[in-house]
Amino acid sequence: MARVVVNAPARAKRGEVIEIRTLAGHAMETGFRRTQTGELIPRDIITQLVCTYNGVEVFRAELHPAMAANPLLSFTTVATESGTLEFKWSGDNGYAATQSASITVV
Amino acid sequence: MERRQRVRRDAIGFHHGRLRLFALSIAVLVCLFSTWLAAGEIPLAERRSGYEFMSRETRAMQDDEATGPALFSLLDGEALWNRKEGPAGASCASCHGGGMKGVAARYPKVKSGRLLNLEQQINVCRTERQMAAPWAYESRELLALAAFVGRQSRGMPIDIQSDAATAPFLAAGRASFNRRQGQLNLSCAQCHDDNWGKRLAGSVIPQAHPTGYPIYRLEWEGAGSLSRRLRNCLTGIRAESPAYGAPELVELELFLMWRANGMRLETPAVRP
Numbered sequence: 001m002a003r004v005v006v007n008a009p010a011r012a013k014r015g016e017v018i019e020i021r022t023l024a025g026h027a028m029e030t031g032f033r034r035t036q037t038g039e040l041i042p043r044d045i046i047t048q049l050v051c052t053y054n055g056v057e058v059f060r061a062e063l064h065p066a067m068a069a070n071p072l073l074s075f076t077t078v079a080t081e082s083g084t085l086e087f088k089w090s091g092d093n094g095y096a097a098t099q100s101a102s103i104t105v106v
Numbered sequence: 107m108e109r110r111q112r113v114r115r116d117a118i119g120f121h122h123g124r125l126r127l128f129a130l131s132i133a134v135l136v137c138l139f140s141t142w143l144a145a146g147e148i149p150l151a152e153r154r155s156g157y158e159f160m161s162r163e164t165r166a167m168q169d170d171e172a173t174g175p176a177l178f179s180l181l182d183g184e185a186l187w188n189r190k191e192g193p194a195g196a197s198c199a200s201c202h203g204g205g206m207k208g209v210a211a212r213y214p215k216v217k218s219g220r221l222l223n224l225e226q227q228i229n230v231c232r233t234e235r236q237m238a239a240p241w242a243y244e245s246r247e248l249l250a251l252a253a254f255v256g257r258q259s260r261g262m263p264i265d266i267q268s269d270a271a272t273a274p275f276l277a278a279g280r281a282s283f284n285r286r287q288g289q290l291n292l293s294c295a296q297c298h299d300d301n302w303g304k305r306l307a308g309s310v311i312p313q314a315h316p317t318g319y320p321i322y323r324l325e326w327e328g329a330g331s332l333s334r335r336l337r338n339c340l341t342g343i344r345a346e347s348p349a350y351g352a353p354e355l356v357e358l359e360l361f362l363m364w365r366a367n368g369m370r371l372e373t374p375a376v377r378p
Binding site: 023 | 167170172173174175177178181324327328
């Protein structure tokens with residue numbers, strides 16, 4: 001079950017730098033670990049997070065096996081106009097999650 | 107050996123007996139004084155939560171209510187709290203509608219002669235009230251519900267009563283805390299009473315106040331109970347760990363919580 005949380009300000013002044021924090025619940029299995037019987041545990045990680053602001057991409061992250069479980073990604077953008085922030089995570093084994101947050105710019 | 111003894115006897119001369127008595131009493135005093143110094147319990151004013159030994163970044167994770175790593179545990183716990191379970195068709199909320207404010211600050215607790223920690227109490231409720239199967243120790247569900255219940259006491263002082271019913275368990279817990287064990291022959295007190303604030307490899311030794319369990323531990327990349335943490339420590343000193351739910355483990359939990367009486371609960375805390 002894909003579980004994600006986004007924390008972004010609901011209101012901001014035009015031109016203000018806003019901080020956005022995202023948390024995704026994921027085990028981030030590296031693909032380097034082995035079971036007690038020596039079999040390799042296959043890699044299962046989130047590989048990408050893309051954030052678009054009214055359809056324009058404002059942030060993209062590529063994730064690799066060294067990321068901890070439940071990755072918290074925080075970034076900033078400039079509040080330009082009222083609208084929607086869309087977040088899209090994708091990863092191994094068809095992992096996909098989306099979340100959105102609306103923002104009012106005054 | 108023979109030679110040395112003779113030399114000492116010669117040196118002491120005719121005051122031998124009296125001097126020996128004097129030396130012995132000095133030795134006893136020195137021993138008493140040094141054990142008092144070494145095994146000193148932490149004065150109340152110097153008690154520190156593990157939070158205060160953490161890096162700025164890790165503190166920020168704990169303080170972040172909206173996107174902290176323990177958030178998923180809390181959300182799961184809330185769902186479980188309201189979910190009807192077992193043939194009794196009752197949820198936790200059906201009985202405990204008023205919430206559980208302050209409850210986690212009073213556990214482990216003696217109930218009809220048996221010492222129970224919060225996780226065990228949840229399972230007692232499940233089996234005796236909801237008529238449902240108990241959850242396994244360290245299962246996602248049990249930790250989530252314990253975190254959800256614990257969260258309601260966040261900021262409240264730990265309040266373990268040392269009444270007659272609790273006293274024997276508390277004494278047993280104190281004894282385990284001070285008992286040397288394992289291949290490294292260390293007691294809990296030697297690190298957490300006598301050497302807190304110093305470093306063990308790269309990590310600061312905290313005072314072992316269980317103020318935020320169940321915790322989200324970065325090393326585990328997940329949630330875990332106080333029992334799990336204690337078993338970790340015991341493995342570290344190469345001692346045999348009691349099984350989850352074993353009385354000696356819960357007694358130690360009781361002693362540690364009693365030792366932290368008055369400190370604020372931080373559940374669910376983040377620890378490195």
